[in-house]
Amino acid sequence: MNSIVACGPRELEHLHVAVVESDIPRAARLLSILRSLGIHHLSVVSGLQDLSLQLSQIQVDVLVTEIRPASNDGLMLPSALKMHYGSACSLQSPRILWLAEAEPLPPFSELAEHNVASCSTPRTNRGEGISIKALDAHAQLACAAGFIAATLYSFNAKAVGDALHALFAMPKIANRSQPARNDVPSEDDVIIALATGEGLRVVFQPQHDLRTGEIVAAEALVRWCHPELGDIPPVVLIPMVNKLGLHLLLFSFVKARVLEVLCSLQSMHLQIPISVNASVDTLCTAGFSARLADRMMRSGLPNHLLKIELTEDIPVMDELCLSAALNALKARGFGVSLDDFGSGSATLRQIASMPFDEVKIDGALIRDLDTKSTARRVIATTLALARRLNMTVVAEGIETESCRILLRRLGCTNGQGFVLSRPMEVSDFLSKLTAEKQSSVPPQPFSPAPGAVRDI
Known part of the structure; x- marks a missing residue:
């Protein structure tokens, strides 16, 4: 397992985080959590169609999206980022944090191998509308493709903050199987x-x-x-x-x-x-x-x-x-x-x-x-x-x-x-x-x- 070197709390202040969410109350909840962490550079993207425009206008460090039955567009974020950045995707694209509700709510754990964070326990096998096993596997595939991604099954500020720290402890690495x-x-x-x-x-x-x-x-x-x-x-x-x-x-x-x-x-x-x-x-x-x-x-x-x-x-x-x-x-x-x-x-x-x-x-x-x-x-x-x-x-x-x-x-x-x-x-x-x-x-x-x- 890769060692985690936590970034300082002030570093979060400099991040630009985009919330990918079409539901206004849910977007407001996520924005409130992120502001409580001292993050001030925030934006909301209503869907994948607006994502490319947003990425062209500003530098986004992290994309945060919630996975639920009515809105699974967030699962397509790696594909959308690949279309936007092309071959430079692994170095230029934002990091991804997928959120899903599950019971019980375990604390965030360190990123596992391949830069994937999994917060599931043996007794927790479903999120809201998507199995935790399936979402973790999807995150693993994203990381294998060169992205830095994590899954999180808690919506409290501490868990989200820990997740962001862990995401940024992982360096971006160019895809070595496709050299220049x-x-x-x-x-x-x-x-x-x-x-x-x-x-x-x-x-x-x-x-x-x-x-x-x-x-x-x-x-x-x-x-x-x-x-x-x-x-x-x-x-x-x-x-x-x-x-x-x-x-x-x-x-x-x-x-x-x-x-x-x-x-x-x-x-x-x-x-x-x-x-x-x-x-x-x-x-x-x-x-x-x-x-x-x-x-x-x-x-x-x-x-x-x-x-x-x-x-x-x-x-x-x-x-x-x-x-x-x-x-x-x-x-x-x-x-x-x-x-x-x-x-x-x-x-x-x-x-x-x-x-x-x-x-x-x-x-x-x-x-x-x-x-x-x-x-x-x-x-x-x-x-x-x-x-x-x-x-x-x-x-x-x-x-x-x-x-x-x-x-x-x-x-x-x-x-x-x-x-x-x-x-x-x-x-x-x-x-x-x-x-x-x-x-x-x-x-x-x-x-x-x-x-x-x-x-x-």
């Missing part, structure tokens, strides 16, 4: 990098036994440092690789580095399975499994040490082809894993119809464990289903010790994330495994490294 146009490498840059290997490297993120902290496997991750633009995130590189049809070239680059590491581990009398990401197009390439098995044989490595992890970068257009490819890999002794289950195209249908050995639960779902009971139920159901299907489960994106403990209680044995280990350079990864092997102390219950931070 001049920060995007050219297609020629990508082609040169894959053809020469210049700037490309592979790092290894360990997967741990959640009970002992012992490294039981690892995932290979590609990194690219552009000579002029610096580090290019995978969310930029991978789509460009797929667009150019260079997925096999990228897979070959990563595979070669992984085999080098596996050979080094074998010389140390260590066998740690390593996963390599592959798109559906890569897997469905004719003769893929045969060539992979031949490469492993020439390296003197058993096939079970290389695991192929299906990503969701490209949608599955031919399920029969994918099924055949996965079965061919399994027949040759390779492990096959489904990445990012719980988001995107990784669905129940795939784990029910495809011969996966392993399912990896998406990090976004894992990060909700501490704050959302629905996430715990979904993960518990996934674990039970995986056991029925004889699959192993790996939890991705574990960022807090409390999350690791909850996963263990739910029955998840393996996981990866920054609270366990950051992605490591080859030398650091080998050194870590060497030290772990040489340690004569039996595995102890896991204790996270100090200062662990979120994977971004």
Whole structure:
């Protein structure tokens, strides 16, 4: 959870707060609460049609709106702001405070992960005309889209003031998945990098036994440092690789580095399975499994040490082809894993119809464990289903010790994330495994490294 640094009471005096409300008595009530907090720069917007005009005329810091059966236009505020500000929305748009009445009225709590504040308790499941669960989920989606938003289920001045303080403790961050146009490498840059290997490297993120902290496997991750633009995130590189049809070239680059590491581990009398990401197009390439098995044989490595992890970068257009490819890999002794289950195209249908050995639960779902009971139920159901299907489960994106403990209680044995280990350079990864092997102390219950931070 992000730490809250409360802003001073005088800072509220400088805010411009717009109340989005068509009902005059309700607008007056909200204005009265805000004035009692020392906020003097106030305005009222009667609806979404007038919002764009208001935003064009003055700088608005916060939009406050009440959600009720007769007026749910406030739920459309993120969409309206996106239309007004365009690509600069995450940095320029006002913060949003949604209010809804609920019984009992709990105090405002700190903003949870993804900048979402939830004031609901297990016994409080409905606001006026909209469930608290649904409104909290809507706020989470808004924050995931780059907005700073909170939900509040109390209309007293203290709760509203605390909510405003918490909202402004959260900094605005540009959407990193959509970098500025001049920060995007050219297609020629990508082609040169894959053809020469210049700037490309592979790092290894360990997967741990959640009970002992012992490294039981690892995932290979590609990194690219552009000579002029610096580090290019995978969310930029991978789509460009797929667009150019260079997925096999990228897979070959990563595979070669992984085999080098596996050979080094074998010389140390260590066998740690390593996963390599592959798109559906890569897997469905004719003769893929045969060539992979031949490469492993020439390296003197058993096939079970290389695991192929299906990503969701490209949608599955031919399920029969994918099924055949996965079965061919399994027949040759390779492990096959489904990445990012719980988001995107990784669905129940795939784990029910495809011969996966392993399912990896998406990090976004894992990060909700501490704050959302629905996430715990979904993960518990996934674990039970995986056991029925004889699959192993790996939890991705574990960022807090409390999350690791909850996963263990739910029955998840393996996981990866920054609270366990950051992605490591080859030398650091080998050194870590060497030290772990040489340690004569039996595995102890896991204790996270100090200062662990979120994977971004």
